[in-house]
Amino acid sequence: MLMLTVTPAQAITYGRRDGNRHPNVGALVAEYVEPGQKDLLCSGTLISKRDFVTASHCTVFLPSVGVDPDEVWITFDPTFDENSPLIPATYHTNPRYGHDSADLADVAVVVTDRPVSGRTPARLPRLHLLDRLAADNGLHGQDFTAVGYGVQERQVGGGRPSFPDAMERFFAVSEFRALTKTWLRLSQNPATGEGGTCYGDSGGPNFIGAGADETDIVVAVTVTGDAVCRATNTDYRLDTPSARSFLGRFVELP
Template structure:
């Protein structure tokens, strides 16, 4: 679905950082899924994810193909052919269905710990609900990180998406919280957004130095990658039911 974004014009599963900046080494735990062969534009990455334990990489289920068994992951800030790749077992949430965005999670399980990278921190159960009850979410900042497309342009009435295989980050504002979803919105000139290729990537609670992963990028409200982002909460019972199969949760 994300690879098709090179050509498509319909708004669905999300995807790259617009109005952001290069992440460099700020979030080395954020990596990308790497294709078996280059895309038509010469780039290789197609979805984003986060190392959440030394052997577990969290991404989105819609990034995988039917009956996919393995996936290749890079943690390079700028992927180039020849960079280190880690291959692991690809396991989507069995509750996920393509016609629905519920349970849109998958993990890549590595046989050995990834060296030299500290995993992201996961939230406690109901953390976002407590922050909302305390009226702290309204002014909260979030930091999405991903390898997706930069701001799309239009040519002959068609959107052109620009991929660089680079890890980027942005800052974005809170909009709403529901039972499964964290909605984040571009409210000011300082805000950035996710775009095609950022699917499965992290939304960290806090500024650019935060490593507290509270939701993963799933969908966006528009194909210009400037609207509301719909992100899957990781502090819910249903999300933890899947993640708890693979790692110890806080």
């Protein structure tokens, strides 16, 4: 999740272990901390047999730490460790990322070297899907499911507050809060039974619906939120003309 500075990571708060519930959600892996050491970088979602959508703030800094576009991997292992299967891939940062404060263009695509087998890709939303739902009052009370790897909710007591990092895929349910031209904002207040994202779930999916009503449509990717991960999950929409103009370079759009 992106806060004031870019600190790619993965996280779900007040959620549940995913197991094989979302097999098309994976993690971007790179040697960005130390050479030869493969670390989780961000979450993302398979949207075709070779295309994996994530956030541009997860990839834009990689050249500055010596990671070339073709020096990353994708894993779909529910728990990441040194034995996790890795698929070589190449990242593509959105060239418009960060150039317009009104639209950060915070979406990236990672293309695997070979087709991913045994996993059904998630679907992208149709143009202006969320706007149409909002116009029909269809977003009021609507749940969304976030998925990602890593740290969980903040732990307090017995020392400094900390965010445990399990390096495991989790999911959580958040409720609609607000919609702007580029952002989907979700409530993740644990006091009302909601969960959500934290440091960082960056690039991870937000599927429309939850439980029996959950769909395979990833309507937004996680980008930012509040500092203690108890209030708001802010996500970059994928149903806008801007997002679709970039994604359309890689996949056929609905």
